[in-house]
Amino acid sequence: AQSVSQHNHHVILSEAASLELGCNYSYGGTVNLFWYVQYPGQHLQLLLKYFSGDPLVKGIKGFEAEFIKSKFSFNLRKPSVQWSDTAEYFCAVNAAHSGGGADGLTFGKGTHLIIQP
């Protein structure tokens, strides 16, 4: 079974600051990795995903994440945050089955990000 650890539960930044949210996973095989965002009162939206290939992936709204296999990490970054980035951010993982698989996602506990104007 997989597990996901998000190191920062609450982060407060000022606008234009740089952001990095940590995510580590535990699983012995190949995984697919995701970052979802949940804006206040809204449903989860996909920010970005990693399946294979280039370990640096770019998502929507200027976010990017880097998969470092040796560290079992998939940290989320943004060079300059905006007030509208205030939200809850979830890292998630599922096992990459070559034969397909219906596994649900395993989520981290989330990071509540507050951007101060």
Place this chain on the structure above:
Amino acid sequence: NAGVTQTPKFRVLKTGQSMTLLCAQDMNHEYMYWYRQDPGMGLRLIHYSVGEGTTAKGEVPDGYNVSRLKKQNFLLGLESAAPSQTSVYFCASRPAGGSKNIQYFGAGTRLSVL
């Protein structure tokens, strides 16, 4: 472009009451999922379904039942609600054909059990 629709959006129950949450998707997805979201816990998988007439247990299935009578609908039932089931419930769906597929989420149902 509805995507994944959950009803109701809010519900308050008394302990011991029963209710059914409905999830409907119009994307012809084979796989559907129910998660619960609790503060500081992230989302945890309750049950899932790989197709019409099939369901399977997730991480936290106790106290819930599910049914997938039609491909587009996935129902989550609480037979005898308990305060511990106060949570926000999210439904998700995705296509089959391998694990490299994205799950699409509904807007959630906020349930309070008194």
